[in-house]
Amino acid sequence: MLEAVELTKHYKQQKAVQGINFYLNQGEIVGLLGPNGAGKSTAIGMISSLIIPTKGEVRFNQVDVLKDPQVLREKLGVVPQELALYDDLTARENLEFFGQIQKIKKQDLKKKIDEVLIQIGLDDQEKKLVKHFSGGMKRRLNIGAALLHEPEILIMDEPTVGIDPQSRNYILETVKRLNQEKQMTILYTSHYMEEVEFLCDRIYIMDRGNIIASGTKEEIKNILSAEQTVKVKLEIQHQGFIDRIKQESVISRVDVREQWVTIVAPKEVPVFSQLFQFAEETGAVIHGIEIQTPTLEDVFLHLTGRALRN
Ligand SMILES: Nc1ncnc2c1ncn2[C@@H]1O[C@H](COP(=O)(O)OP(=O)(O)OP(=O)(O)O)[C@@H](O)[C@H]1O
Ligand SMILES: [Mg+2]
Structure with a gap:
């Protein structure tokens, strides 16, 4: 038009x-x-x-x-x-x-x-x-x-x-x-x-x-989602669980903040099922799990290295 x-x-x-x-x-x-x-x-x-x-x-x-x-x-x-x-x-x-x-x-x-x-x-x-x-x-x-x-x-x-x-x-x-x-x-x-x-x-x-x-x-x-970000909430911080995740070479990043663990991995990796499997292996208790979807602000930051509003 x-x-x-x-x-x-x-x-x-x-x-x-x-x-x-x-x-x-x-x-x-x-x-x-x-x-x-x-x-x-x-x-x-x-x-x-x-x-x-x-x-x-x-x-x-x-x-x-x-x-x-x-x-x-x-x-x-x-x-x-x-x-x-x-x-x-x-x-x-x-x-x-x-x-x-x-x-x-x-x-x-x-x-x-x-x-x-x-x-x-x-x-x-x-x-x-x-x-x-x-x-x-x-x-x-x-x-x-x-x-x-x-x-x-x-x-x-x-x-x-x-x-x-x-x-x-x-x-x-x-x-x-x-x-x-x-x-x-x-x-x-x-x-x-x-x-x-x-x-x-x-x-x-x-x-x-x-x-x-x-x-x-x-x-x-x-544009941003060649990778996925998954956030897991544990009952208490659990070192065995964290170490087990870190052993997986396909997982690109692991951040730990108190009982929250944030995992970044390529989209094709079945993160959900792996996390439940690791929890079972190590005895960690998962209280919650969420996928973080990017916002347009994230995209702008990614493309320009700057925030949309200063
Ligand atoms: N008449 C003008 N003479 C010279 N420069 C101008 C003129 N009008 C706009 N500019 C410049 O062109 C650029 C784009 O301005 P523009 O007003 O189109 O931006 P904008 O995206 O609408 O910004 P804002 O969100 O602040 O309204 C700015 O750097 C501005 O200083
Ligand atoms: Mg304007």
Whole structure:
């Protein structure tokens, strides 16, 4: 549906985006995950024809958007990273203003605004001045402004930064709902991996202007899972059991912390059955056993040697 090909933006000194390729299929929620300065907002700016690329193409249903921006503009809603609202207007007045810019017909606008206010959960606050809104309410209104013209594609640039957990959950649920009920295609930008894990079907991970990993959550996590990590809880620390594990050359790592033993081994090794066998041989008592699955944060750390948030 929407496709970026070798999309590039260089500022004088700064290679903000260095030839990235990505696509959105209709009905997907796709995550764009990356730390500060990765180039996420620049990439979004180029898709929404606000930033002229140094090189590369954006295609919407095969049409070159850079040559003909109007084909996408009507179909696209963009929620900017910086709040774009008028403090001295009420919630409804703000939406009226954005509706007029978007050239929504006057006779349709009131109904549209009523609908959007419900979608963003501000229908009981519509007469309040925005300057009296909380951060979370402003974020929700910022999203509302992008929904007025019923976009087919919604691009959200870090829509939950700096807000309370309750508003954040509300926004995440709203994104899910828009996708499920309106079949809206969504590109969701964030540096919170747990949001992206919760929402997204597919994920692109960006760092320093490049896409460094892409795929479904499972595919991305599989980057790490040539090995498995298993954690065993013993009744008490048991040296015989630990020594027995260490004799197995296929097990790549053993860490002991009090009665917890963490084992790392290649995926094909049947760690579970071996551990129970060793316990039986040595008389150790196993109280619990768990497999640790990697998070997207682990993947990012693995790929870059840095944490996603500093
Ligand atoms: N107009 C500009 N002129 C020069 N450099 C810029 C400009 N806009 C962005 N940059 C640089 O390009 C890089 C990417 O910035 P961008 O805002 O796209 O990152 P981001 O991933 O959105 O970061 P954040 O999570 O902080 O919003 C940064 O190093 C930034 O300083
Ligand atoms: Mg940004």
